[in-house]
Amino acid sequence: MKKRGRENDEWDEPAARRGGKRRKPDAADDGAIETGAWGDVANVDPRDAAIVISIGSGRCRLFHEEREFDCMVPPELAKRQKSALAVGDRVVTDTSDGVCRLGGVLARRTVLSRPDPLNPRVQRLIAANIDVVIHVVSVKAPPLRPRLIDRFLIAIQRGGAQAAICVNKIDLLDDIERARELATLDPYRALGVPVIGCSVKAGEGIAELRALVEGKTCALVGHSGVGKSSILNALDERLDIATGELHRRGTGRHTTTASTLHDLGGGTYLIDTPGIREFGLWNLTLETLRDYFPEFAEPGEYCRFNDCTHLHEPGCAVKERAESGELSRARYDAYVRLAEDLSQPSR
Ligand code: GDP
Ligand code: ZN
Secondary structure, eight states, X not given: OOOSOSGGGGGOOOOOOOOOOOOOTTSSOOTTSOOOOEESOXXXXXXXXXXXXXXXXXXXXXXXXXXXXXXXXXXXXXXXXXXXXXXXXXXXXXXXXXXXXXXXXXXXXXXXXXXXXXXXXXXXXXXXXXXXXXXXXXXXXXXXXXXXXXXXXXXXXXXTOEEEEEEEOGGGSOHHHHHHHHHTTHHHHHTTOOEEEOBTTTTBSHHHHHHHHTTSEEEEEOOTTSSHHHHHHHHOGGGOOOXXXXXXXXXXXXXXXXXXXXEEETTEEEEEOOOOOOOOOTTOOHHHHHHTOGGGHHHHTTSSSTXXXXXXXXXXXXXXHHHHTSSOHHHHHHHHHHHHHHXXXXX
């Protein structure tokens, strides 16, 4: 079991909120998510920009032209740093007075963000410009809970990145259990989300993960203890990230309390993120929620009512198909639970 009371717990989900306008799920377009540029960067080619590899208070560490260096973050940006600058950002520097200062942040292609635990109206950036976000889950320790996956997928898709699921620690299961556990994730496979069974311990699935991340910028997200650090080390042993109790208790040097970008060479970047328990449903409405269940669209055409929410209306084809097993019952149940969460003003 995970222990509470670590730094990572500040990532706890405070509230599900309603409100907001209908938005498409395929872009980082949620009002307060800052995808925008900062400074005079209109003509800067991202390939000429430095990349943010970690962020500290009032400064950040950058990587550019095979070199790592520190850079001061101007106060106006530093005071809203968690929502204005992210690991993975492409930036330009200003060294005119002999000190390396952040001069501009380029517009982001994608973001991964979550509501600030203290102020859910403010989005905190976890990472920027990610191609793929891998949601790492584990079996047994901690056990696989597919119902958490739906929230993660929504958060990932909202930021514009592609989602993948990695099920780690499958060495803890026998063949029968393994087949059964992995089958519970079939609905996600059907949606085109890659599902990779993996065991760092047995060296399984690592080649498949490596193929998935090759040449891309990928972030690993998930609860702490599922094996994110172990996976990063397995993908590249040079990383040598502390794993297990030591780093989770926060006594180790490499405590994962903020995101860090690792350059694996060949255009592959991996971002380590803090253990995230849950993503918020910030600014999500019943209407937008439906966008994240694309498998409901076709059967939804046969619902008696045009504006069927697929919750309690008579003649709902989505509900009927979930009951008959034509649609995934688990996905339908996830939809109902999320809809219920949305209808609670604050939790
Ligand atoms: P993180 O908090 O997500 O970064 O997780 P860690 O990488 O620190 O791993 C948490 C614990 O799970 C450690 O004790 C690891 O040794 C263990 N672990 C990681 N991967 C595996 C695996 O594939 N199989 C088993 N049995 N244990 C694993
Ligand atoms: Zn319906």
